[in-house]
Amino acid sequence: MDLADQTKTSGQPSIGHYLLGHLREFGLLFALIAIMIFFQIVTDGTLLRAVNLTNLFLQNSYIIIMALGMLIVIVAGHIDLSVGSVMGFIGALAAVMIVEWELAVLPAILLCLVAGALIGAWQGYWVAYWKIPSFIVTLAGMLVFRGMSLWLLEGQSVGPFPKSFQLLSTGFIPDIFGIDRPNGTALAAGVIAAMLIIWLGLRARARNKRYGIEGEPLPFFVARTGIVVCAVLFIFYKLAEFRGMPNVLITMAVLTVIYAFVTENTTLGRRVYALGGNEKAAKLSGIKTERLTFLAFVNMGLLAALAGLIFAARLNTATPKAGFGFELDVIAAVFIGGASMSGGVGKIVGAVVGAFIMGVLNNGMSIMGIGIDYQQVIKGLVLLAAVFFDVYNKSKG
Amino acid sequence: MQNSTQPLLEMRAITKTFPGVKALDEVNLSVRKGEIHALVGENGAGKSTLMKVLSGVYPAGTYEGEIHYDGALAEFASLSDSEDRGIVIIHQELALVPLMSIAENLFLGNEIAEGGVIQWQETFRRTEELLAKVGLREAPGTLIDKLGVGKQQLVEIAKALSKDVRLLILDEPTAALSESDSQALLDLILELKERGVTSIIISHKLNEVRRVADSVTVIRDGSTVSTMDAKTDEITEDRIVRDMVGRDMAHRYPDRERRAGPVLMEVKDWNVWHPEHADRQVIRDANITVRAGEVVGIAGLMGAGRTELAMSIFGRSYGRNITGTVEMNGRTVDTSTVSKAIEAGLAYVTEDRKSLGLILDETIQRNITLTNLPAVSTNGVIAENAETQVSESYRKAMNIRTPSVFQKVVNLSGGNQQKVVLSKWLFAEPEVLILDEPTRGIDVGAKFEIYGLINRLSADGKGVVMISSEMPELLGMCDRIYVMGEGHFVGELTAEEASQERIMSLIVND
Numbered sequence: 001m002d003l004a005d006q007t008k009t010s011g012q013p014s015i016g017h018y019l020l021g022h023l024r025e026f027g028l029l030f031a032l033i034a035i036m037i038f039f040q041i042v043t044d045g046t047l048l049r050a051v052n053l054t055n056l057f058l059q060n061s062y063i064i065i066m067a068l069g070m071l072i073v074i075v076a077g078h079i080d081l082s083v084g085s086v087m088g089f090i091g092a093l094a095a096v097m098i099v100e101w102e103l104a105v106l107p108a109i110l111l112c113l114v115a116g117a118l119i120g121a122w123q124g125y126w127v128a129y130w131k132i133p134s135f136i137v138t139l140a141g142m143l144v145f146r147g148m149s150l151w152l153l154e155g156q157s158v159g160p161f162p163k164s165f166q167l168l169s170t171g172f173i174p175d176i177f178g179i180d181r182p183n184g185t186a187l188a189a190g191v192i193a194a195m196l197i198i199w200l201g202l203r204a205r206a207r208n209k210r211y212g213i214e215g216e217p218l219p220f221f222v223a224r225t226g227i228v229v230c231a232v233l234f235i236f237y238k239l240a241e242f243r244g245m246p247n248v249l250i251t252m253a254v255l256t257v258i259y260a261f262v263t264e265n266t267t268l269g270r271r272v273y274a275l276g277g278n279e280k281a282a283k284l285s286g287i288k289t290e291r292l293t294f295l296a297f298v299n300m301g302l303l304a305a306l307a308g309l310i311f312a313a314r315l316n317t318a319t320p321k322a323g324f325g326f327e328l329d330v331i332a333a334v335f336i337g338g339a340s341m342s343g344g345v346g347k348i349v350g351a352v353v354g355a356f357i358m359g360v361l362n363n364g365m366s367i368m369g370i371g372i373d374y375q376q377v378i379k380g381l382v383l384l385a386a387v388f389f390d391v392y393n394k395s396k397g
Numbered sequence: 398m399q400n401s402t403q404p405l406l407e408m409r410a411i412t413k414t415f416p417g418v419k420a421l422d423e424v425n426l427s428v429r430k431g432e433i434h435a436l437v438g439e440n441g442a443g444k445s446t447l448m449k450v451l452s453g454v455y456p457a458g459t460y461e462g463e464i465h466y467d468g469a470l471a472e473f474a475s476l477s478d479s480e481d482r483g484i485v486i487i488h489q490e491l492a493l494v495p496l497m498s499i500a501e502n503l504f505l506g507n508e509i510a511e512g513g514v515i516q517w518q519e520t521f522r523r524t525e526e527l528l529a530k531v532g533l534r535e536a537p538g539t540l541i542d543k544l545g546v547g548k549q550q551l552v553e554i555a556k557a558l559s560k561d562v563r564l565l566i567l568d569e570p571t572a573a574l575s576e577s578d579s580q581a582l583l584d585l586i587l588e589l590k591e592r593g594v595t596s597i598i599i600s601h602k603l604n605e606v607r608r609v610a611d612s613v614t615v616i617r618d619g620s621t622v623s624t625m626d627a628k629t630d631e632i633t634e635d636r637i638v639r640d641m642v643g644r645d646m647a648h649r650y651p652d653r654e655r656r657a658g659p660v661l662m663e664v665k666d667w668n669v670w671h672p673e674h675a676d677r678q679v680i681r682d683a684n685i686t687v688r689a690g691e692v693v694g695i696a697g698l699m700g701a702g703r704t705e706l707a708m709s710i711f712g713r714s715y716g717r718n719i720t721g722t723v724e725m726n727g728r729t730v731d732t733s734t735v736s737k738a739i740e741a742g743l744a745y746v747t748e749d750r751k752s753l754g755l756i757l758d759e760t761i762q763r764n765i766t767l768t769n770l771p772a773v774s775t776n777g778v779i780a781e782n783a784e785t786q787v788s789e790s791y792r793k794a795m796n797i798r799t800p801s802v803f804q805k806v807v808n809l810s811g812g813n814q815q816k817v818v819l820s821k822w823l824f825a826e827p828e829v830l831i832l833d834e835p836t837r838g839i840d841v842g843a844k845f846e847i848y849g850l851i852n853r854l855s856a857d858g859k860g861v862v863m864i865s866s867e868m869p870e871l872l873g874m875c876d877r878i879y880v881m882g883e884g885h886f887v888g889e890l891t892a893e894e895a896s897q898e899r900i901m902s903l904i905v906n907d
Contacts, residue, residue, distance in 0.1 A: 207781065207782070210782075211785050211789075211801075211803075265778055265779055265781075266774070266777045266778050266779060267770040267771065267774050267777050267778075267779060268777060270763065270767070270770060270779060271767075271770070273756075273759070273763075274756055274759070274763075274767055277756035277757075277758055277759055278752070278755070278756040278757070280752060280753050281752070281753055281754055281755055281756055282756070282767070283714070283735060284711075284712075284714060284735060284745065284747060284753055284754070285735070285767045285768045285821070286712075286734075286735040286736040286738075286739045286768060286825075287735075287736075287767070288734075288736065344756065344758060344759070345758065
């Protein structure tokens, strides 16, 4: 585009022009909403029932947690195919330590997280310092850790876990206001979250205005924020109607906020984007690219371990098949969320919304009684469509 | 003789614009059948662009003007389109697949096959024939990887011959070659002429031009300045240079008060070996001194090792088994990683801004602050307002032409991209800046601005090392010029002593 053109349009953007320019970001949000409305109608309102909403969070928590780490790995220009196996292995390790060796729950959890970080360090070492393609290193890891969980469990399922361990997944935050139903804590949290979203939105707008960046047109901002705030309030109200906020929702939300902050506002995050955007230029700018790559994998291992613990707690048993194929859902979520295969592009919030899109599709289609065969086909096509949309957008603009 | 005066190619009033830059402005070029036509001009004058227009890299419709080839209007839609008509271009960067054999490369995309099955015997036989024509004694099965640049050049020409070339375009064919390889190549081009191949040769080496060319076209700032014919005109190097440069030399480089302060940086006994071929020494016993407020040039041909020297000093970004010391203000400093080198007060502005200098898909702001993020953050959290203020101030100071610092750098012109790279390194607050080809591929206006900036830096007491292939630029800007032969310094000249001839003779007599 010609420079003169850009100056002209940056003054007073029309809504249509703005929408076109930011189709990807809003498209994702609208796609999620459209999918939810669709399933809400065809399932006769089952999708947004309190029980089902709670389930939706419980079912997708481990995918979302791993998507946070995967986004960073993919932004750094790599991929991790081993996360499903790692998560299964850590679940197995927890079961062996807690059920068979009768280790206390808290130290066992900590040991499992350390083990996950070490696995990440192992894979990161080969990728970062020996420049072995991450696809190969983690493909090897996928086989190795699948085999190791089979070996640990001797092919059997091990369980059940003690109550305190199950709280990781199935626990709920109690009502501190004593109303109990609807759950006061959940309501309060919903209101606070809504206010935070409005405040952050206003702050970003003020900043854009100060530096003359092309911001959203006002009606658009109001409409978008309105929809998001209503959705948040609605979800929290529904959760409050049932048993309140699940523990994993808090874990998930806190991690999402932390990772979004780290990727967007810290030097560490900025350097990861630079590394993925142009590794050579980043290195010549004094960025320790090897160390960053290494850390991205350590972080991925840690989050895969956490996901493994939550998954085992939810099933209340560790099985050799746990986590099988999950890496594909996680990677798909990140790409649906707008990350680029070549690195340097992608946002935490996008990955989380991408994971929810996959989750709602799974959940909705299961409620409708669609077979697993069709489910796979549809999910695959959604992934292709999302990435095609990206590529098409880019080639146009 | 009637035949030989008829033009094979006529390019009429070719105009080509890129966003922000008019690269060619009504350029005319006429090449007779069977002649060797030299196309000369400074870097960035538009020679390569003109050849890209001719060969269909910029297809018909993306430029204005007409190309008449072999008596008819030609509108090439692609490179293969022009190749079908016998126009073959050999680029500076050779386009051979390194891990394939000579034979495979010669017939790549044009394989001798029956029903999709490659006929190896026939391929090898024809390869041997072609190699004999260009005088290259290598087995057809030899991998390209194993050949030196000179021999690779010959393979490229053999490849062109395999396509029944009528018009051969050579872009700086001898730039990376040794003296003897260059002579052999020029002989080959003369021999091809005898066999009826017309050639256009783009070259900076005027002695070579004088030796082989039947006519010369000079291009300056995107326009044709003159055409000389060896038969009717006397082609002298002086005349070519005058036409190339055009203006009064004094006005091309802003004036600067020259006063060198105390020694800032000293590199002693620097030795570097090739990163892959452990037995090849790339830099031999290099010693450099840079004083505060001084602009020091490094002259040399392509492949002399100037970039390698700079990058090896800057955080050992090139080479291995590096020995030698770097002193800043008299104290030995550790420059073993890029971040340590930056800390020691060094900055290296790369010659390859697109792949080594910038993150093209990121904003101007994010590119500028990357070298010194801690300066705009507290406890690892970036203060976005501070970051925007910093980048805005560089946008103004460096006159980066853009609506806002939130533009992606990929949308900027070459000159503005270069200003972003320079801003990024100024933000790191270095004491000594090594500028590697700082004006390559940017237009005259931006060049002048960058010269002005270099002068301001030296006035601020910084040391500047300037690597450049454009000798006039070095002569116009530098207080002192190191001349580099192959991997080592062959001389050092002060501004008063230096001239193109002296620099060239130092290189040639290496």
